[in-house]
Amino acid sequence: MRSLLAGVRVIxxxxxGAGSYTTKILADLGADVIKIESSQRLDxxxxxxxxxxxxxxxNRSGYFADRNSSKRSITLNVKDPRGLDxxxxxxxxxxxxxxxxxxxxxxxxxxxxxxVRSLSERIVYASMSMQGAEGPEKADLGYGLTIAALxxxxxxxxxxxxxPAGTGTNYxxxxxxxxxxxxxxxxxxxxxxxxxRGQYIDLAQMEPTLxxxxxxxxxxxxxxxxxxxxxxxxxxxxxxxVYPCAGDDRWIAIEVCDDAQWEKLATVLGLAxxxxxxxxxxxxxxxxxxxxxxxxxxxxHDMSALMRTLQDAGVPAGAVYDxxxxxxxxxxxxxxxxxxxxxxxxxxxxxxxxxxxxxxxHSEPSSPAPLLGQHTAEICRDLLGLDDATIEKLSAExxxx
Amino acid sequence: MTxxxxxxxxxxxxxxxxxxPLGNYCGKLFADLGARxxxxxxxxxxxxxxxxxxxxxxxxxxxxxxxxxxNTNKESIALDLDTAAGQEIFRKLASQASLVIESxxxxxxxxxxLDFAALSKLNxxxxxxxxxxxxxxxxxxxxxxxDLTAMGMGGMMYLAGYPDTAPMVACGEQAVGAANVxxxxxxxxxxYDAEAGNPGQHVDVSMQECVVLGMENAVQFYDLEGTIRKRxxxxxxxxxxxxxxxxxxxxxxxxxxxGSNKFWAVTTDWLxxxxxxxxxQFREPCWLDQAFLVTEEAKQRFGAIFTPxxxxxxxxxxxxxxxxxxxxxxxxxxxxxxxxxxxxEYRGYFVDVKDAQGATLRMPGAPYKLSETPWALRKRxxxxxxxxxxxxxxxxxxxxxxxxxxxxxxxx
Numbered sequence: 001m002r003s004l005l006a007g008v009r010v011i012x013x014x015x016x017g018a019g020s021y022t023t024k025i026l027a028d029l030g031a032d033v034i035k036i037e038s039s040q041r042l043d044x045x046x047x048x049x050x051x052x053x054x055x056x057x058x059n060r061s062g063y064f065a066d067r068n069s070s071k072r073s074i075t076l077n078v079k080d081p082r083g084l085d086x087x088x089x090x091x092x093x094x095x096x097x098x099x100x101x102x103x104x105x106x107x108x109x110x111x112x113x114x115x116v117r118s119l120s121e122r123i124v125y126a127s128m129s130m131q132g133a134e135g136p137e138k139a140d141l142g143y144g145l146t147i148a149a150l151x152x153x154x155x156x157x158x159x160x161x162x163x164p165a166g167t168g169t170n171y172x173x174x175x176x177x178x179x180x181x182x183x184x185x186x187x188x189x190x191x192x193x194x195x196x197r198g199q200y201i202d203l204a205q206m207e208p209t210l211x212x213x214x215x216x217x218x219x220x221x222x223x224x225x226x227x228x229x230x231x232x233x234x235x236x237x238x239x240x241x242v243y244p245c246a247g248d249d250r251w252i253a254i255e256v257c258d259d260a261q262w263e264k265l266a267t268v269l270g271l272a273x274x275x276x277x278x279x280x281x282x283x284x285x286x287x288x289x290x291x292x293x294x295x296x297x298x299x300x301h302d303m304s305a306l307m308r309t310l311q312d313a314g315v316p317a318g319a320v321y322d323x324x325x326x327x328x329x330x331x332x333x334x335x336x337x338x339x340x341x342x343x344x345x346x347x348x349x350x351x352x353x354x355x356x357x358x359x360x361x362h363s364e365p366s367s368p369a370p371l372l373g374q375h376t377a378e379i380c381r382d383l384l385g386l387d388d389a390t391i392e393k394l395s396a397e398x399x400x401x
Numbered sequence: 402m403t404x405x406x407x408x409x410x411x412x413x414x415x416x417x418x419x420x421x422p423l424g425n426y427c428g429k430l431f432a433d434l435g436a437r438x439x440x441x442x443x444x445x446x447x448x449x450x451x452x453x454x455x456x457x458x459x460x461x462x463x464x465x466x467x468x469x470x471x472n473t474n475k476e477s478i479a480l481d482l483d484t485a486a487g488q489e490i491f492r493k494l495a496s497q498a499s500l501v502i503e504s505x506x507x508x509x510x511x512x513x514x515l516d517f518a519a520l521s522k523l524n525x526x527x528x529x530x531x532x533x534x535x536x537x538x539x540x541x542x543x544x545x546x547x548d549l550t551a552m553g554m555g556g557m558m559y560l561a562g563y564p565d566t567a568p569m570v571a572c573g574e575q576a577v578g579a580a581n582v583x584x585x586x587x588x589x590x591x592x593y594d595a596e597a598g599n600p601g602q603h604v605d606v607s608m609q610e611c612v613v614l615g616m617e618n619a620v621q622f623y624d625l626e627g628t629i630r631k632r633x634x635x636x637x638x639x640x641x642x643x644x645x646x647x648x649x650x651x652x653x654x655x656x657x658x659x660g661s662n663k664f665w666a667v668t669t670d671w672l673x674x675x676x677x678x679x680x681x682q683f684r685e686p687c688w689l690d691q692a693f694l695v696t697e698e699a700k701q702r703f704g705a706i707f708t709p710x711x712x713x714x715x716x717x718x719x720x721x722x723x724x725x726x727x728x729x730x731x732x733x734x735x736x737x738x739x740x741x742x743x744x745x746e747y748r749g750y751f752v753d754v755k756d757a758q759g760a761t762l763r764m765p766g767a768p769y770k771l772s773e774t775p776w777a778l779r780k781r782x783x784x785x786x787x788x789x790x791x792x793x794x795x796x797x798x799x800x801x802x803x804x805x806x807x808x809x810x811x812x813x
Contacts, residue, residue, distance in 0.1 A: 051625065133770075137743070145642075145655060146730070165563060166561065166653075168561045188774070189593065206744075210768075216573060217736050218454075220737055231569065253549045255550060318546060320558050320559050321556045327624070329554070358604055
């Protein structure tokens with residue numbers, strides 16, 4: 001089995017959320033991702049909970065670890081001219097440079113796109129800022145949660161009569177931005193291989209997130225309609241929603257897509273047949289009354305057992321899984337989603353695999369997250385041709401720190 | 402190699418994008434970067450042609466906004482894959498394509514003789530990407546799912562919503578979006594590899610598994626500390642971090658920052674400079690302790706001081722003040738606010754296209770700017786079967802053969 005991106009080298013200046021998740025995708029696909037770190041300016045996630053056994057430490061964060069599988073780490077002080085020179089030598093041989101800083105930060109370091117292009121005509125240079133490289137708001141800073149606020153995800157998620165709920169997470173960092181950036185990078189790597197030419201990818205993290213609510217944006221841009229929150233009810237489908245189950249904070253999501261599914265749901269739950277509930281239109285008119293009846297009956301069932309019974313009957317139903325449930329889910333287990341990797345300090349710990357499998361190639365992470373600077377010496381030796389004495393001297397003088 | 406400036410990044414790649422239950426955003430990613438993407442629609446049209454919302458006042462097969470958005474730059478062939486003739490045509494097309502994307506339930510393509518085993522015999526470098534709810538195998542692979550149920554089984558839903566109500570599903574079918582964008586990544590990686598002379602891949606994408614990647618650090622909290630992360634909408638995540646009401650709506654403030662207290666001090670300086678009563682107390686050392694920030698006491702004290710101030714200003718006034726001091730503070734924007742953003746205007750983010758009936762449709766444009774091979778809107782979404790003739794001709798069918806296929810009902 002081969003790895004699809006074997007032979008692709010990435011010099012990775014990205015940190016925290018969206019950037020690190022993007023390069024995890026590439027690393028898990030087999031690219032050699034070299035994470036440029038600094039012990040002076042730590043990747044914030046290295047010091048963010050949760051920590052192994054609750055004990056803080058730069059090599060103990062599970063938040064950091066999961067986003068940095070399959071990568072190598074070098075500590076390199078690029079503010080020292082010798083460190084900057086080493087970074088440039090690494091870049092000159094690489095395929096891709098990545099960062100998710102505010103525009104201008106890489107330029108100040110002497111590693112802006114123009115400087116890097118002068119080192120390598122073929123380099124692909126991907127920048128993931130909040131608002132893009134140019135424009136009146138280019139200097140804005142942001143996190144997943146503020147991007148969710150600015151892109152409508154927050155406004156349109158939750159109950160109409162309550163404050164906006166959003167996803168409760170930095171969601172844009174996890175899926176829309178890493179997914180789109182990785183796609184653009186792979187397209188640019190293809191162009192690089194075909195033509196020998198590199199390019200600059202300017203990604204504003206606002207924009208892939210907005211791409212994921214395209215139809216709602218069009219509803220305003222085309223029809224002048226401002227979409228708002230509508231809880232868990234799905235347009236056109238009744239009943240559809242999230243209903244209580246037996247136990248503490250246990251729920252099941254059910255969505256009836258046609259009349260046949262309704263009949264099956266009514267049979268499983270023992271709902272009294274009402275003639276005007278037989279059609280979707282009739283049910284949509286009485287959505288709230290039906291929801292109340294459904295909820296009354298689901299509340300006595302175990303969520304997993306009810307999910308199985310409904311699925312066996314042909315009704316789309318899904319238990320609302322918490323973190324323990326996803327780790328124990330038989331389907332994710334059958335796919336081998338969770339992998340345990342033996343981290344040098346954290347020991348065996350749980351990592352996400354990518355959500356795809358290839359018939360003839362690896363997809364799972366190859367190694368746990370690196371310790372801070374774990375691969376400094378080997379990268380200096382193997383890629384920069386430095387001898388041990390030089391490496392020691394550069395370490396002692398704070399260049400490799 | 403010779404350079405070809407401004408050629409499309411994906412020029413030369415042909416994609417068959419089978420219109421199935423999980424939509425066609427994955428194919429759009431390819432089409433908008435210059436691949437030739439042929440939307441293979443059943444005779445009644447792609448399922449997304451029947452989705453709301455529509456262009457106001459219309460009910461025709463070109464009026465769905467989702468369909469128009471997801472199918473820019475594509476061609477359409479109307480092809481009945483449940484007939485022998487339709488299957489034969491599909492095999493001909495696949496023998497000349499780089500990638501097939503489909504989202505039927507597992508087993509459907511095999512019953513049609515169009516699974517990876519069959520197609521790769523005709524075209525060894527072909528990649529076939531299957532996007533399904535749960536993946537191609539495993540105990541639940543035959544189960545039904547919608548975006549709503551997948552958000553539940555993928556663990557994102559449990560983290561969203563108010564502690565005193567049911568968990569909340571995210572707007573905009575994020576599970577379907579996630580499955581499509583990850584399918585795009587995996588397909589692109591497989592095509593990249595196949596173009597180097599390696600055999601193609603069957604790419605198996607699970608929507609449930611895609612959603613799991615949106616659980617942030619919840620699984621690591623369970624794995625490393627044995628705790629179950631819960632939802633907290635309507636409350637502050639930490640004191641100073643959460644949704645706050647203002648004069649004309651809501652803002653999101655992150656004074657707690659991510660894993661550090663660096664924004665606390667600047668937020669305090671700001672509130673003191675504004676003369677907010679009681680803000681001086683935020684300089685006390687307890688506010689730099691994350692363990693204190695998570696307590697109800699801290700959240701209440703912060704809210705009591707900050708909320709009256711926030712209620713005196715609009716979301717755009719608060720946004721401007723936050724921007725000035727580099728505090729992560731964002732207005733909770735609706736789609737009208739977004740459409741009026743000067744930054745989106747500057748970047749030319751929204752693009753216009755005329756649909757088949759001449760209506761102007763404004764929609765999101767480039768999700769990324771590639772300097773050499775830019776994203777480009779070349780043409781509107783196709784009418785059903787608009788390119789059937791060209792596509793059949795490309796596949797080598799003569800005029801007479803095409804006529805016969807139409808009469809059989811295999812194509813439209």
